Amino acid sequence: MKNQELAELLFEIGDFLDLGEVPFKPDAYKKAAIAIDSLEEDIFNVYKKDGIKGLEKINGVGKSIALKIEEFIKTGKIKYYKELKKESPINLEELKMVEGLGVRKIKKLWQELKIRNLKDLEKAIEDHKVSQLFGFGDKTEKNILESIKFLRQGQGRFVLRDILEEIEKVEEKIKKIKEVVSFSIAGSARRKKETIGDVDFLVAIKDVSDKYVVEKIMNTFAQMDSVVKIIAKGETKTSIKIKNNLNMDLRLVSQSSFGAALQYFTGSKEHNIALRRIAMKKGYKLNEYGLFRGEAKIEGEYEEKIYERLGLKWIPPELRENQGEIEMAIKNELPELVELEDIKGDLHCHTNWNGGKNSIEELAKEAINLGYSYIGINDHTKSLKIENGLDEKRIKEQRKEIDILNKSFKDFKILQGSEVDILADGSLDINNETLKTLDYVSISVHSGFKMNKKDMTKRVLKAMDNHYVKILNHPTGMIVNKREGYNIDIEAIINKALKNNIAIEINSYRGDLNSQFAKLAKERGVKLVINSDAHDKKELKNLEFGLYIARRAYLTKNDILNTYEKI
Numbered sequence: 001m002k003n004q005e006l007a008e009l010l011f012e013i014g015d016f017l018d019l020g021e022v023p024f025k026p027d028a029y030k031k032a033a034i035a036i037d038s039l040e041e042d043i044f045n046v047y048k049k050d051g052i053k054g055l056e057k058i059n060g061v062g063k064s065i066a067l068k069i070e071e072f073i074k075t076g077k078i079k080y081y082k083e084l085k086k087e088s089p090i091n092l093e094e095l096k097m098v099e100g101l102g103v104r105k106i107k108k109l110w111q112e113l114k115i116r117n118l119k120d121l122e123k124a125i126e127d128h129k130v131s132q133l134f135g136f137g138d139k140t141e142k143n144i145l146e147s148i149k150f151l152r153q154g155q156g157r158f159v160l161r162d163i164l165e166e167i168e169k170v171e172e173k174i175k176k177i178k179e180v181v182s183f184s185i186a187g188s189a190r191r192k193k194e195t196i197g198d199v200d201f202l203v204a205i206k207d208v209s210d211k212y213v214v215e216k217i218m219n220t221f222a223q224m225d226s227v228v229k230i231i232a233k234g235e236t237k238t239s240i241k242i243k244n245n246l247n248m249d250l251r252l253v254s255q256s257s258f259g260a261a262l263q264y265f266t267g268s269k270e271h272n273i274a275l276r277r278i279a280m281k282k283g284y285k286l287n288e289y290g291l292f293r294g295e296a297k298i299e300g301e302y303e304e305k306i307y308e309r310l311g312l313k314w315i316p317p318e319l320r321e322n323q324g325e326i327e328m329a330i331k332n333e334l335p336e337l338v339e340l341e342d343i344k345g346d347l348h349c350h351t352n353w354n355g356g357k358n359s360i361e362e363l364a365k366e367a368i369n370l371g372y373s374y375i376g377i378n379d380h381t382k383s384l385k386i387e388n389g390l391d392e393k394r395i396k397e398q399r400k401e402i403d404i405l406n407k408s409f410k411d412f413k414i415l416q417g418s419e420v421d422i423l424a425d426g427s428l429d430i431n432n433e434t435l436k437t438l439d440y441v442s443i444s445v446h447s448g449f450k451m452n453k454k455d456m457t458k459r460v461l462k463a464m465d466n467h468y469v470k471i472l473n474h475p476t477g478m479i480v481n482k483r484e485g486y487n488i489d490i491e492a493i494i495n496k497a498l499k500n501n502i503a504i505e506i507n508s509y510r511g512d513l514n515s516q517f518a519k520l521a522k523e524r525g526v527k528l529v530i531n532s533d534a535h536d537k538k539e540l541k542n543l544e545f546g547l548y549i550a551r552r553a554y555l556t557k558n559d560i561l562n563t564y565e566k567i
């Protein structure tokens with residue numbers, strides 16, 4: 001279904017129009033975008049059934065927008081969008097990545113200071129011009145600068161969630177070619193690293209000397225719609241740049257070397273060096289073409305067999321960092337890593353009782369679709385005014401709604417949790433009498449990020465001493481590639497979690513806790529919980545990204561609270 005892609009395009013058209021001086025129009029595009037985004041039916045079907053007329057029935061879609069949707073359905077593109085982007089002096093994509101910069105602020109920066117891109121913005125901040133603008137101020141200027149610094153650090157690095165769609169597009173295109181025997185993603189994306197530099201694909205065909213087939217595959221890859229630049233195109237490797245400056249490489253090998261190439265190009269470098277050393281000790285030579293004894297190739301087609309020949313169990317890609325996994329594989333002591341199928345429910349999602357998009361019932365139904373046994377509603381509490389957090393009275397009202405809904409399910413349960421705010425002094429913003437009525441209590445820090453380490457640690461430790469608390473959400477406050485965490489003594493937090501039997505969250509959206517600390521928590525005997533923090537039912541499936549962190553942290557099913565039928 002392309003509804004989301006279309007909605008995004010329309011929304012961006014609205015953004016571009018917002019930057020200009022066209023009255024009314026931007027709202028129309030945004031309204032249409034929101035309607036299409038929440039449409040249950042595939043937009044292609046709507047068009048197939050009733051043509052333009054059907055499209056015009058969608059909220060906010062008039063004749064002119066309907067024509068553009070038709071163009072999208074027929075060609076996959078909207079010319080008008082390309083024109084707007086080309087004509088606009090402003091690099092909207094780049095500026096929107098800065099935390100706290102929306103279109104309205106970007107427009108102001110352009111009108112007043114002629115800021116077109118990040119570079120202009122940095123310069124203006126250096127000259128302290130931004131803080132003098134109405135609606136900005138010193139604090140905003142400082143925040144913007146910090147966000148830019150962070151973006152620069154992470155520049156060229158991507159979060160898997162943000163590029164997954166592009167990866168899937170390549171997969172779909174290449175796998176369709178009938179001569180392709182094997183296909184895999186390789187590199188850090190296969191290892192599911194927290195951030196990824198570029199994406200490597202590996203494709204095998206029977207015979208790499210078949211020029212016609214080689215050409216066909218390389219052309220398919222290089223001519224995808226998303227390609228903005230072909231960096232190099234050859235017979236064994238093609239490199240492209242797609243939008244957002246993401247580089248992608250496709251390597252072509254013969255099927256008889258596929259396993260060796262996959263092992264080699266998955267990495268990490270450290271893992272591969274250690275593995276080659278083992279091969280040498282055993283009198284073999286290991287490279288991207290195969291495992292050799294002298295001139296004779298012993299293995300090449302299957303990755304698993306290469307590990308086997310070296311006397312190792314196959315190692316899941318997530319663990320391949322030479323951090324002890326090789327020794328464990330030799331001794332057959334690799335943990336059985338947690339799988340997506342092990343997850344029985346999500347304990348952190350938001351409904352339209354606060355900042356979320358969907359009703360409790362809609363979230364529950366989606367959770368049932370995902371095969372879960374339960375879902376934990378984890379709405380914000382009253383201190384988080386911006387999210388319309390719940391007070392004691394509304395928590396009670398919500399309970400009633402949940403109780404009624406629960407009567408309609410068999411083998412499924414909605415749990416009422418709450419993402420209770422940890423106030424600056426470490427107390428919670430909901431009274432114990434109400435906490436007692438909840439199925440479980442999660443706690444989070446959402447304010448005062450600039451506290452020093454000692455005070456922040458004290459604050460969270462105190463909150464963890466409330467004996468109703470079951471889960472500590474996103475314990476460091478970081479958002480991978482976007483925001484640094486606050487200062488906190490994570491070891492002290494882990495020790496307290498052990499003492500008070502509190503589970504620590506791996507938040508799939510934020511990437512917090514990271515795999516290094518999650519591993520430490522496991523080693524200390526603390527349970528973890530993998531949650532989506534969904535604010536939209538579509539985001540429930542993002543839990544997979546937290547799962548990758550858990551796997552990189554060597555976690556098994558038993559280490560994770562929400563793999564249990566009952567929590």
Ligand SMILES: [Zn+2]
Pocket residue numbers: 419444446473474
């Ligand atoms: Zn939160």
Ligand SMILES: [Zn+2]
Pocket residue numbers: 348350419533
């Ligand atoms: Zn949340």
